[in-house]
Amino acid sequence: MAIVLLASDLASLRKELRATLEGPELFIEEVASGPEVIARVERGGVDLVVLDLQIGTMGGMAICMELRHEESYGAAEPVAVLMLLDRRPDVFLARRSGAEGFLVKPLDPQRLRSAVRALLGGEEYEDESLRPATVRVGSTDIQ
Numbered sequence: 001m002a003i004v005l006l007a008s009d010l011a012s013l014r015k016e017l018r019a020t021l022e023g024p025e026l027f028i029e030e031v032a033s034g035p036e037v038i039a040r041v042e043r044g045g046v047d048l049v050v051l052d053l054q055i056g057t058m059g060g061m062a063i064c065m066e067l068r069h070e071e072s073y074g075a076a077e078p079v080a081v082l083m084l085l086d087r088r089p090d091v092f093l094a095r096r097s098g099a100e101g102f103l104v105k106p107l108d109p110q111r112l113r114s115a116v117r118a119l120l121g122g123e124e125y126e127d128e129s130l131r132p133a134t135v136r137v138g139s140t141d142i143q
Contacts, residue, residue, distance in 0.1 A: 002120050003045055006030045007037045007063070008052035008084075017050055020109045021116060034058025038066055042076045048119050050082045051099070053090055060084075064097035080119040091127075101125030 004026050006017045014030045022028055029046075031037055034057045040046060049067070053060035060083055070076035083099040084107065085091065094102035101115050104127050115125040 001025060001027050002047040003027045003029065004116065005037065005040055005046045005049045007032075007034075007049055007055060007060075009033065009056040010052070013052060013084075016107065017112070020107070020112050021050075026116075032056075034063040034066075037063050038070065038076075041067060041079050042070065044077055046077075046079050048080045048082060048116060050084065050116070052084045053086055053093065061093045061097040064094075064099050068098040082115050082119055082125065085127075103127045 002025065004021060006014050006028060007030075008014050008017075009032045011032075014032075018028050018030070029040065031040055034055060037049060037051065041049065051060045051063060055063065058066070064081050064083065067076065067079060067081065071078050080101070081099040082101040082103065083094040083097070085094060085102055085104045088104055090104070091102060101119050101124055103111055103115055111127065118125040
């Protein structure tokens with residue numbers, strides 16, 4: 001059974017995430033602040049952190065970077081991070097922070113479950129809805 005840590009200061013978002021992800025194969029835990037994320041991951045056993053970019057006290061990017069820093073010197077086990085973004089330009093922040101995956105809100109349950117499966121399977125996940133559409137002009141593809 002995988003342990004998934006939901007991290008957001010919005011109880012409504014944590015409730016939505018839990019309702020979408022909860023099942024026999026996942027054990028869900030919730031925290032509401034950056035320091036709680038760091039402390040829980042340091043205790044070990046967390047397989048995935050689903051992290052809201054706009055979480056109070058530290059912010060999602062700072063939390064993810066702190067996790068990567070802690071991992072780099074052995075203070076915490078490596079853990080995959082799925083970052084929940086508010087807008088398309090935030091993709092840069094997710095990539096820069098070292099998150100293995102990201103989704104842009106509003107969340108689609110199917111994409112959320114796909115992202116969680118991918119990250120728990122050791123893969124990365126990029127929100128496909130962010131890819132530019134291919135426009136066909138004659139015989140040339142323009143992106």
